[in-house]
Amino acid sequence: MQSRRQKRLFAVLLVIGLLTGAVAAMLYALQQNIDLFYTPSQLVEGLGKDKIKPQPGQRLRIGGMVVPGSVQRDPDSLKVSFDLVDTGPVVTVTFEGILPDLFREGQGIVAQGTLVDQTTIAATEVLAKHDEEYMPPEVAEALKGIRHVPPSQLQQKNSDAKPAEGRY
Structure with a gap:
Protein backbone atom coordinates (compact mmCIF):
# COMPACT_ATOMS: atom_id res chain seq x y z
CA MET A 1 0.00 0.00 0.00
CA GLN A 2 1.23 3.48 -0.86
CA SER A 3 1.58 6.17 1.73
CA ARG A 4 -0.40 9.37 1.55
CA ARG A 5 2.74 11.37 0.61
CA GLN A 6 3.49 9.13 -2.36
CA LYS A 7 -0.08 9.47 -3.64
CA ARG A 8 0.11 13.30 -3.43
CA LEU A 9 3.50 13.34 -5.17
CA PHE A 10 2.15 11.11 -7.93
CA ALA A 11 -0.92 13.36 -8.35
CA VAL A 12 1.22 16.53 -8.52
CA LEU A 13 3.62 14.97 -11.04
CA LEU A 14 0.68 13.77 -13.14
CA VAL A 15 -0.87 17.28 -13.22
CA ILE A 16 2.50 18.86 -14.14
CA GLY A 17 2.99 16.27 -16.88
CA LEU A 18 -0.47 16.86 -18.32
CA LEU A 19 0.00 20.65 -18.29
CA THR A 20 3.38 20.32 -20.00
CA GLY A 21 1.87 18.07 -22.65
CA ALA A 22 -1.03 20.48 -23.25
CA VAL A 23 1.30 23.47 -23.64
CA ALA A 24 3.59 21.50 -25.99
CA ALA A 25 0.58 20.46 -28.12
CA MET A 26 -0.66 24.06 -28.34
CA LEU A 27 2.76 25.38 -29.34
CA TYR A 28 3.11 22.69 -31.99
CA ALA A 29 -0.33 23.52 -33.42
CA LEU A 30 0.36 27.26 -33.43
CA GLN A 31 3.75 26.81 -35.09
CA GLN A 32 2.05 26.27 -38.46
CA ASN A 33 0.05 29.50 -38.12
CA ILE A 34 2.88 31.87 -37.30
CA ASP A 35 3.52 34.28 -40.17
Missing part, protein backbone atom coordinates in the same frame (compact mmCIF):
# COMPACT_ATOMS: atom_id res chain seq x y z
CA LEU A 36 6.55 36.49 -39.74
CA PHE A 37 6.58 39.92 -41.39
CA TYR A 38 9.50 40.94 -43.60
CA THR A 39 10.39 43.81 -45.89
CA PRO A 40 12.20 42.93 -49.14
CA SER A 41 15.54 44.04 -47.64
CA GLN A 42 15.02 41.93 -44.52
CA LEU A 43 14.04 38.93 -46.64
CA VAL A 44 17.19 39.06 -48.79
CA GLU A 45 19.72 40.31 -46.25
CA GLY A 46 18.36 38.59 -43.13
CA LEU A 47 16.51 39.68 -40.01
CA GLY A 48 18.11 40.97 -36.82
CA LYS A 49 21.73 41.25 -35.83
CA ASP A 50 22.30 37.55 -36.63
CA LYS A 51 20.92 38.08 -40.18
CA ILE A 52 18.55 35.11 -39.94
CA LYS A 53 16.94 34.33 -43.30
CA PRO A 54 13.69 32.38 -43.78
CA GLN A 55 13.89 28.94 -45.36
CA PRO A 56 12.17 28.05 -48.65
CA GLY A 57 8.71 26.69 -47.90
CA GLN A 58 8.26 28.94 -44.85
CA ARG A 59 5.04 30.94 -44.59
CA LEU A 60 5.54 34.67 -44.21
CA ARG A 61 4.16 38.11 -44.89
CA ILE A 62 6.05 40.70 -46.88
CA GLY A 63 5.30 44.38 -47.27
CA GLY A 64 6.67 46.91 -49.69
CA MET A 65 5.91 49.02 -52.73
CA VAL A 66 4.94 47.58 -56.10
CA VAL A 67 7.67 48.61 -58.54
CA PRO A 68 6.17 50.64 -61.42
CA GLY A 69 6.25 48.69 -64.68
CA SER A 70 6.79 45.32 -63.01
CA VAL A 71 3.23 43.95 -63.02
CA GLN A 72 2.91 41.07 -65.51
CA ARG A 73 -0.44 39.38 -66.06
CA ASP A 74 -1.03 36.07 -67.80
CA PRO A 75 -3.68 36.71 -70.48
CA ASP A 76 -5.12 33.18 -70.18
CA SER A 77 -5.49 32.96 -66.40
CA LEU A 78 -5.60 35.01 -63.20
CA LYS A 79 -1.85 34.62 -62.64
CA VAL A 80 0.03 37.82 -61.97
CA SER A 81 3.57 38.57 -60.88
CA PHE A 82 5.06 41.83 -59.68
CA ASP A 83 8.14 43.13 -57.91
CA LEU A 84 8.22 44.59 -54.40
CA VAL A 85 10.86 46.96 -53.13
CA ASP A 86 11.65 48.98 -50.03
CA THR A 87 15.10 50.58 -49.83
CA GLY A 88 17.21 47.94 -51.49
CA PRO A 89 16.70 44.53 -53.07
CA VAL A 90 13.73 43.66 -55.22
CA VAL A 91 11.56 40.62 -54.42
CA THR A 92 9.20 38.98 -56.93
CA VAL A 93 5.70 38.02 -55.81
CA THR A 94 3.56 35.59 -57.82
CA PHE A 95 -0.17 35.39 -57.17
CA GLU A 96 -3.08 33.57 -58.75
CA GLY A 97 -6.41 35.18 -58.08
CA ILE A 98 -8.20 38.50 -58.16
CA LEU A 99 -6.13 41.39 -56.88
CA PRO A 100 -7.73 44.01 -54.61
CA ASP A 101 -9.34 47.01 -56.30
CA LEU A 102 -6.82 49.35 -54.67
CA PHE A 103 -3.82 47.41 -56.06
CA ARG A 104 -1.70 49.43 -58.48
CA GLU A 105 1.91 50.17 -59.33
CA GLY A 106 3.69 52.40 -56.85
CA GLN A 107 1.24 51.29 -54.15
CA GLY A 108 2.16 49.84 -50.78
CA ILE A 109 0.93 46.27 -50.30
CA VAL A 110 1.26 43.32 -47.94
CA ALA A 111 1.41 39.82 -49.42
CA GLN A 112 1.03 36.62 -47.44
CA GLY A 113 2.37 33.38 -48.83
CA THR A 114 5.22 30.91 -49.02
CA LEU A 115 8.88 31.57 -49.78
CA VAL A 116 9.82 29.80 -53.02
CA ASP A 117 13.46 30.91 -53.12
CA GLN A 118 15.43 33.78 -51.62
CA THR A 119 13.76 36.43 -53.81
CA THR A 120 10.44 34.85 -54.86
CA ILE A 121 7.19 34.50 -52.93
CA ALA A 122 4.13 32.52 -53.96
CA ALA A 123 1.38 34.64 -52.43
CA THR A 124 -1.95 33.26 -51.29
CA GLU A 125 -3.32 36.68 -50.33
CA VAL A 126 -2.53 40.24 -51.40
CA LEU A 127 -3.72 43.21 -49.36
CA ALA A 128 -3.61 46.78 -50.65
CA LYS A 129 -3.39 49.89 -48.55
CA HIS A 130 -6.82 51.26 -47.55
CA ASP A 131 -6.17 54.96 -48.11
CA GLU A 132 -3.48 57.58 -47.58
CA GLU A 133 -3.89 57.55 -43.80
CA TYR A 134 -4.17 53.86 -42.92
CA MET A 135 -1.30 51.42 -42.80
CA PRO A 136 -0.84 48.28 -40.69
CA PRO A 137 1.37 49.16 -37.70
CA GLU A 138 4.13 46.70 -38.55
CA VAL A 139 4.30 47.97 -42.13
CA ALA A 140 4.41 51.59 -40.96
CA GLU A 141 7.29 50.80 -38.61
CA ALA A 142 9.27 48.82 -41.18
CA LEU A 143 8.76 51.30 -44.02
CA LYS A 144 9.11 54.53 -42.03
CA GLY A 145 10.65 57.21 -44.26
CA ILE A 146 11.15 54.94 -47.28
CA ARG A 147 10.56 56.26 -50.75
CA HIS A 148 11.34 54.24 -53.88
CA VAL A 149 13.38 55.98 -56.56
CA PRO A 150 13.67 54.12 -59.89
CA PRO A 151 17.29 53.41 -60.90
CA SER A 152 16.94 55.64 -63.99
CA GLN A 153 16.21 58.65 -61.76
CA LEU A 154 19.13 57.94 -59.43
CA GLN A 155 21.61 58.92 -62.15
CA GLN A 156 19.75 62.17 -62.87
CA LYS A 157 19.79 63.44 -59.27
CA ASN A 158 22.26 66.09 -58.28
CA SER A 159 24.77 65.11 -55.63
CA ASP A 160 23.87 68.25 -53.66
CA ALA A 161 20.11 67.73 -53.93
CA LYS A 162 18.27 67.21 -50.68
CA PRO A 163 16.76 63.68 -50.43
CA ALA A 164 13.00 63.62 -50.67
CA GLU A 165 11.06 62.79 -47.56
CA GLY A 166 7.58 61.51 -47.21
CA ARG A 167 5.52 58.44 -47.42
CA TYR A 168 6.44 55.52 -49.56
Whole structure:
Protein backbone atom coordinates (compact mmCIF):
# COMPACT_ATOMS: atom_id res chain seq x y z
CA MET A 1 0.00 0.00 0.00
CA GLN A 2 1.23 3.48 -0.86
CA SER A 3 1.58 6.17 1.73
CA ARG A 4 -0.40 9.37 1.55
CA ARG A 5 2.74 11.37 0.61
CA GLN A 6 3.49 9.13 -2.36
CA LYS A 7 -0.08 9.47 -3.64
CA ARG A 8 0.11 13.30 -3.43
CA LEU A 9 3.50 13.34 -5.17
CA PHE A 10 2.15 11.11 -7.93
CA ALA A 11 -0.92 13.36 -8.35
CA VAL A 12 1.22 16.53 -8.52
CA LEU A 13 3.62 14.97 -11.04
CA LEU A 14 0.68 13.77 -13.14
CA VAL A 15 -0.87 17.28 -13.22
CA ILE A 16 2.50 18.86 -14.14
CA GLY A 17 2.99 16.27 -16.88
CA LEU A 18 -0.47 16.86 -18.32
CA LEU A 19 0.00 20.65 -18.29
CA THR A 20 3.38 20.32 -20.00
CA GLY A 21 1.87 18.07 -22.65
CA ALA A 22 -1.03 20.48 -23.25
CA VAL A 23 1.30 23.47 -23.64
CA ALA A 24 3.59 21.50 -25.99
CA ALA A 25 0.58 20.46 -28.12
CA MET A 26 -0.66 24.06 -28.34
CA LEU A 27 2.76 25.38 -29.34
CA TYR A 28 3.11 22.69 -31.99
CA ALA A 29 -0.33 23.52 -33.42
CA LEU A 30 0.36 27.26 -33.43
CA GLN A 31 3.75 26.81 -35.09
CA GLN A 32 2.05 26.27 -38.46
CA ASN A 33 0.05 29.50 -38.12
CA ILE A 34 2.88 31.87 -37.30
CA ASP A 35 3.52 34.28 -40.17
CA LEU A 36 6.55 36.49 -39.74
CA PHE A 37 6.58 39.92 -41.39
CA TYR A 38 9.50 40.94 -43.60
CA THR A 39 10.39 43.81 -45.89
CA PRO A 40 12.20 42.93 -49.14
CA SER A 41 15.54 44.04 -47.64
CA GLN A 42 15.02 41.93 -44.52
CA LEU A 43 14.04 38.93 -46.64
CA VAL A 44 17.19 39.06 -48.79
CA GLU A 45 19.72 40.31 -46.25
CA GLY A 46 18.36 38.59 -43.13
CA LEU A 47 16.51 39.68 -40.01
CA GLY A 48 18.11 40.97 -36.82
CA LYS A 49 21.73 41.25 -35.83
CA ASP A 50 22.30 37.55 -36.63
CA LYS A 51 20.92 38.08 -40.18
CA ILE A 52 18.55 35.11 -39.94
CA LYS A 53 16.94 34.33 -43.30
CA PRO A 54 13.69 32.38 -43.78
CA GLN A 55 13.89 28.94 -45.36
CA PRO A 56 12.17 28.05 -48.65
CA GLY A 57 8.71 26.69 -47.90
CA GLN A 58 8.26 28.94 -44.85
CA ARG A 59 5.04 30.94 -44.59
CA LEU A 60 5.54 34.67 -44.21
CA ARG A 61 4.16 38.11 -44.89
CA ILE A 62 6.05 40.70 -46.88
CA GLY A 63 5.30 44.38 -47.27
CA GLY A 64 6.67 46.91 -49.69
CA MET A 65 5.91 49.02 -52.73
CA VAL A 66 4.94 47.58 -56.10
CA VAL A 67 7.67 48.61 -58.54
CA PRO A 68 6.17 50.64 -61.42
CA GLY A 69 6.25 48.69 -64.68
CA SER A 70 6.79 45.32 -63.01
CA VAL A 71 3.23 43.95 -63.02
CA GLN A 72 2.91 41.07 -65.51
CA ARG A 73 -0.44 39.38 -66.06
CA ASP A 74 -1.03 36.07 -67.80
CA PRO A 75 -3.68 36.71 -70.48
CA ASP A 76 -5.12 33.18 -70.18
CA SER A 77 -5.49 32.96 -66.40
CA LEU A 78 -5.60 35.01 -63.20
CA LYS A 79 -1.85 34.62 -62.64
CA VAL A 80 0.03 37.82 -61.97
CA SER A 81 3.57 38.57 -60.88
CA PHE A 82 5.06 41.83 -59.68
CA ASP A 83 8.14 43.13 -57.91
CA LEU A 84 8.22 44.59 -54.40
CA VAL A 85 10.86 46.96 -53.13
CA ASP A 86 11.65 48.98 -50.03
CA THR A 87 15.10 50.58 -49.83
CA GLY A 88 17.21 47.94 -51.49
CA PRO A 89 16.70 44.53 -53.07
CA VAL A 90 13.73 43.66 -55.22
CA VAL A 91 11.56 40.62 -54.42
CA THR A 92 9.20 38.98 -56.93
CA VAL A 93 5.70 38.02 -55.81
CA THR A 94 3.56 35.59 -57.82
CA PHE A 95 -0.17 35.39 -57.17
CA GLU A 96 -3.08 33.57 -58.75
CA GLY A 97 -6.41 35.18 -58.08
CA ILE A 98 -8.20 38.50 -58.16
CA LEU A 99 -6.13 41.39 -56.88
CA PRO A 100 -7.73 44.01 -54.61
CA ASP A 101 -9.34 47.01 -56.30
CA LEU A 102 -6.82 49.35 -54.67
CA PHE A 103 -3.82 47.41 -56.06
CA ARG A 104 -1.70 49.43 -58.48
CA GLU A 105 1.91 50.17 -59.33
CA GLY A 106 3.69 52.40 -56.85
CA GLN A 107 1.24 51.29 -54.15
CA GLY A 108 2.16 49.84 -50.78
CA ILE A 109 0.93 46.27 -50.30
CA VAL A 110 1.26 43.32 -47.94
CA ALA A 111 1.41 39.82 -49.42
CA GLN A 112 1.03 36.62 -47.44
CA GLY A 113 2.37 33.38 -48.83
CA THR A 114 5.22 30.91 -49.02
CA LEU A 115 8.88 31.57 -49.78
CA VAL A 116 9.82 29.80 -53.02
CA ASP A 117 13.46 30.91 -53.12
CA GLN A 118 15.43 33.78 -51.62
CA THR A 119 13.76 36.43 -53.81
CA THR A 120 10.44 34.85 -54.86
CA ILE A 121 7.19 34.50 -52.93
CA ALA A 122 4.13 32.52 -53.96
CA ALA A 123 1.38 34.64 -52.43
CA THR A 124 -1.95 33.26 -51.29
CA GLU A 125 -3.32 36.68 -50.33
CA VAL A 126 -2.53 40.24 -51.40
CA LEU A 127 -3.72 43.21 -49.36
CA ALA A 128 -3.61 46.78 -50.65
CA LYS A 129 -3.39 49.89 -48.55
CA HIS A 130 -6.82 51.26 -47.55
CA ASP A 131 -6.17 54.96 -48.11
CA GLU A 132 -3.48 57.58 -47.58
CA GLU A 133 -3.89 57.55 -43.80
CA TYR A 134 -4.17 53.86 -42.92
CA MET A 135 -1.30 51.42 -42.80
CA PRO A 136 -0.84 48.28 -40.69
CA PRO A 137 1.37 49.16 -37.70
CA GLU A 138 4.13 46.70 -38.55
CA VAL A 139 4.30 47.97 -42.13
CA ALA A 140 4.41 51.59 -40.96
CA GLU A 141 7.29 50.80 -38.61
CA ALA A 142 9.27 48.82 -41.18
CA LEU A 143 8.76 51.30 -44.02
CA LYS A 144 9.11 54.53 -42.03
CA GLY A 145 10.65 57.21 -44.26
CA ILE A 146 11.15 54.94 -47.28
CA ARG A 147 10.56 56.26 -50.75
CA HIS A 148 11.34 54.24 -53.88
CA VAL A 149 13.38 55.98 -56.56
CA PRO A 150 13.67 54.12 -59.89
CA PRO A 151 17.29 53.41 -60.90
CA SER A 152 16.94 55.64 -63.99
CA GLN A 153 16.21 58.65 -61.76
CA LEU A 154 19.13 57.94 -59.43
CA GLN A 155 21.61 58.92 -62.15
CA GLN A 156 19.75 62.17 -62.87
CA LYS A 157 19.79 63.44 -59.27
CA ASN A 158 22.26 66.09 -58.28
CA SER A 159 24.77 65.11 -55.63
CA ASP A 160 23.87 68.25 -53.66
CA ALA A 161 20.11 67.73 -53.93
CA LYS A 162 18.27 67.21 -50.68
CA PRO A 163 16.76 63.68 -50.43
CA ALA A 164 13.00 63.62 -50.67
CA GLU A 165 11.06 62.79 -47.56
CA GLY A 166 7.58 61.51 -47.21
CA ARG A 167 5.52 58.44 -47.42
CA TYR A 168 6.44 55.52 -49.56
